[in-house]
Amino acid sequence: MAGIDDWKDSLDELARRRTHSRAMGGDERLAKHRGKGKLDARARIERLLDHGTFREFGTLVGGDIAADGIVTGSGLVNGSPVMVGAEDFTTLAGSIGPGGNAKRYRLAELALRDRVPLVMLLEGAGFRPSGEHYGRTPTDLLAQAQCSGKVPTVSGLFGPSAGHGALVAPVCDWTIMTSQGAIFTAGPPVVKESTGEEISKEDLGGPSVALASGVIHNLGEDDVAVLDDIRTYLSYFPSSAWSYPAARPADDSARRRPTPELLDIVPRGNRRIYDMRAVLDIVFDTSDWFEVQPRFGPAIICALAHLGGHPVAVVANQPRVLAGSIDADAADKAAHFITVADSFHLPIVFLADNPGMLPGSRSERQGVLRSGARMFAAQTTATTVKLHVTLRKAYGFGSMVMSLLGFDQQSATFAYPGATMGAMSAAALSRASHATEDIEARLRQAEVDASFRSAGHLGFDDLIDPEETRDALLDALERAIYCRQAAAEPVSRTVITP
Template sequence: MAIKKELLDELRQRRIEALAGGGAVKMEKRHSEGRLGARERVELLFDRESFSEYGMHVNHACHMPDFADKYMPGDGVVTGTGNVDGRPVAIYSQDFTVGGGALGQMHAKKIKDIMTLACETGIPVVAINDSGGARIQEAIHSLSGYGQVFYQNVAASGVVPQIAIIAGPCAGGAAYSPALMDFLIQTRTHSSMFICGPEVIKAATGQIAPIEQYGSAEAHASVSGNIHFIAEDDRHAIQIAQQLISFLPLNNLQDPPHVIPTEVVLERDDLMNELLPDDPKSGFDVYGVIDRLMDPGQWLEVQREFARNIVIGFGRINGMVVGVVANQPAYKAGCLDIDSSDKAARFIRFCNAFNVPLVNLVDVPGFMPGLAQERGGIIRHGAKMLFAYAAATVPKITVIMRKAYGGAYLAMCSKDMGADFIFAWPCAEIAVMGAESAARIIYKKEIEAAPDRSKKAAELIRFYREHFATPYQAASRDMVTDVIEPSETRARVAQALRISLTKRVTRPAKKHGLIPL
């Protein structure tokens, strides 16, 4: 006997209604604004016909008069799993056309359930945020729902990668879920993220604060550092998420998706010898080094607009996935400051959690001097980098290109901080401080007693640089693995990566270290 046709018809009708979301009129309005619907975003992320939805027939649980009988397809959020380039990923996508995408009890449960499934099966989570906030009609249940989502964000942290896309409003408590995730992508238009809106700020403080100054993608990318990528629109946001996933393992028990060729060709790159200026005081653009170090088309920078004195991102060297941390001499001379320390430390800890080897490119004159930095806590923030590198057990390969002075030398992953391989270029200077300052302190009496002080100072500075700050001095004390030509860098780093991919380190048992937050 066949199943009754009436039952099949009912199922098909229910599916049609659920798939319609908030209706054709609302969808047409979104399209006219250049925006996609919740389901369109999901379909765009996943490989064709690979999406499997969970909770399509869920409805809200509110019993308030005039609301109890209201039908809200999926309770305003689409959840499920699918494949991105053949690899499984979990997703939830809030549907603004259904009750403004507001979070209620069942909405939160769907999110919690899909994140729990992601943790238990070991697959990444992509969260597309587009919501008016808590559903007022469900009162305390909405607050409870947010708490459950936050708790699950923390449970998933370090277990599976979490990627948030801010594709619409994300206000108040809702902003904390993406903030607890690993990477945030925000669209340039039609999106905002903030705790207090302009009206609340004005009422509480009297300040006039346009949302563009603190809630926009530009503000979060360049000032607050809350987001990692700016997307031009929904489609671009999905592309960034797909590219990011291509560098990441599915979970913390797997290695990244290395694509190692069967035959590795290691050649010199003589153009690398031409990148540095003759004057050691002249700035240069570290992107030139990164470009020649990475495989063609295999570089994704993270937080490009924030703390530009340090560059971080994912790439591949001979097919091997790496996380790059590089000083940028073209901006603030490559000094480490409060923001760059936070930016680097967080990235280092992510790479360590997900088994991504670290390649560090060093040209650092020190920590940024100044009253604002000292009062802002540069000691505490700089210590985060020291903590992150020392705690990291992934392969760590450091290339000292030019300056490596003082505590900043250690903070950029010296051998003493656990680097497995240290390569230095012949022009590298490794010292407690710059040669000029050091020589003037050490040889103060000789300089003051000389008839021509400036000539004597220049002579002693040159002597100090040649005898106490060269890479060979560090190499003679086993602080440098080898001094190499810049042209050898890609080959030597690739060899070091191949050797260290099997690195395993056992640390003392403890709950967790206490990073100086």
Template sequence: MGGTAKLEKRRADGALNARERIDLLLDAGTFREFGTLTAGITEEGERPAPADAFPAGFGEIHGRPVLVGAEDFTVMGGSIGLAAADKRYRLTQLAAQERVPLVFLLEGAGHRMTNALKGHGRTPNDLQGLVDLSGLVPTVCVVLGASAGHGALAAPLMNFAIMQESASLFTAGPPLVEAATGEKIEKHDLGGPNVHVKISGVVHNRAPDEREALAMARDYLRYFPSSAWEAAPRTSAGEDHGERRLDKILELIPPDSFKPYKMRRVLECLVDEGTFFEVQPEFGAAVITALGFLGGESVAIVANDPSAKAGALDTNAANKAARFVEIAGSFHLPVVFLADNPGVQAGSKAEREGALRAAARMFAAQRRLQSPKLHVTVRKAFGFGSSVMAMNPFDAQTLSIAFPGATLGAMPAGSGGKAAHADEAEQAALDAMQSGGPYQVASTLGFDEVIDPRELRNVLLAGLSLARARSEGTHEPVARFGPLP
């Protein structure tokens, strides 16, 4: 640590030190540190850097082993010295070797400038290690202060990134930005949560303070196995594991397909009580990506949100969903898709942003999914918007179901008829086909069944039970390369 004066100042500022953060992240009393002597023996004229500004080791979260490293801002601004670089790579190496999750806690200035003045053997770095871990073990990054340069690059390479409200993340901090470009900007405006959680999507979730951020990291990991060689976790905690009718669902979902509603309220009602965990709630809002437990089984959920852009898939929403599906599939989580969208976002802005490419990526992600896939058409699904939500017939779904009032088609009958210059008789035929909705599709097994919405949870539990032998069997990583940033 950086000495009594610096530690007392942090305490006065209401900030935790690096080891306090590690202790809060891990189960009490489980942390075992390694590398404490690194940078303690120095060259003449050089001051020691305790643990080289990077306490690292292993412990447990929810009784399962994890590896953790934390940048220590009280020692040389948390900068990465040569020994710290070795420790960071050592953590990635151990995570791969022992098949356990890895957590980085970031608050540092990036690579230490004096590194260039020292001879150092040719060695790999932690960024290479993080890429190698992709899809093999869960990785989590928590940004708890200003993080720049090399350290900041860990965030987009890890499965899940969190920022506390006062944190910032950037390639280069304000002084370097001004020197290189002339732009004067405060660190929060340069790379705070309003930039990276809402606009860039580099960071997934924000937390009001560091304690909440660390609690969020713990919570995220409970939905995942320790590695891709294990099955998705099950929980016996709580009482809400069995079948129950969703009597409130008819109040939550308006029958009028043009009327918006909050899909989150439906999902909170659907999953086991208190287990709804949303990933990237502020980015790509037209699609909700969330984790939860259904009948005690960990599942990933991808759902259109009609309260945001009517649920139409824009570039951010599709990219968010694609990466989420890739990560869920890498760790064998069943994925539940709830479709209620008018299609892929149309218009010049969407085309310029690459909505087609993003939608294609989402489609490919769900197509190559090897874990159980369950589809629900809620009210509407048109064009490629249905395909990206795993509705295509015989697309390896364990279960494909629809609600009775759902409307379907290549495009809505009204706009489709207008585009095709349909006459009155042709328009009537298009309207009739659309009004046939799920029943016509189900008549050729495009859906396995049309169900009472109140039975949604019970039907999904039955589908998960059907797929249990596959979910609980022997597992290996699903692809040579896992999810990409």
């Protein structure tokens, strides 16, 4: 009869190999890594996941190269399953070998098969130099691309990420970086060899560069902050496009309530500046809503919030930046955000207060019309619940990209009394047409009367007192989500992105 003695040699060998893999790059390299204020790859996974839920696979891949430089497995975040991979910089700089490539592919394959989010924790040097030819071995990016729009994909950058590994980040829905992170096509040594340029990794692809370019969405001070933000971000999303976002249990913050504070926050005059963030603080359940990409295209605020306990995506003009005019960066940011929100069935709340797309030679050189068309394509083809409020103004194409116009599949459209809209402002039209003082006065009066005239022809579902903003949106949302009477499924997109 078999007993423990029969198994001893095999189990001892398994334990030895597991111990080697879990030792990563060894004590010296781990100490150096932690001395920079960083967590190691396994500690990052433990911090990200609910305590004690990690189940590793591919532990023995790589043989003498511990886990082949990447730790992979599954676990729970906020009680829901995810697939997670963490590059181990202490093992050959987290570079990718044949085994690591297979593990990365398997991660994405399982995420899509099991319909759970994919989280990649990056700090690696890309494919490691090797005389071995990979041939037709499938790359992980193929599997990751197949996940797009089907399961949430998230990446965190904790140090330098170059080459193939760096491509994981922009292919994800959302990416966050620590202050020690950097991302680039190739690192400084390769740049010097290829072009002769001498540059530091910070100046090549550090936070200031990656945030300004829009490659990275958010910044966290350190590893812990980034991992906590990943948990927060995922809390707004369903596990996949085959399910709907889950509402929070009802509490006092989810109730209807008047918002008289908005009368003080939102000025009646169109030329006066205010902070749209203060509006979000009042309208949504709590003021701890989560902003996505705050340092890129700041003329539009993109945020995840709760309304009556329901997760929603918010797209709001920011009058403090460019008077709310929409520039190319803001439109590009919003287009991506709208597509992600729509893919995972988050209702979108549009808060409009803009004078239109940003004019001028610099804006035109940046391709503002192409970027605006991209945002328009994203929002007008969105199939999720759409709610709109014009607070003071929305002119020209700036109104269309903010889902103002009728027949755009909105569940509700509201405006404050006195809100102005049209092809352009009365002031701009007067200047363009060289209007007399009498005609200019009439144009300005017509502008003031525009909201009442539009509401009289059902251009809006209703004009609302600013005090009614939260309640009107919440009533509309709770009615609109009754459309979820069929099983959720991924969005089919037919538009060609401008």
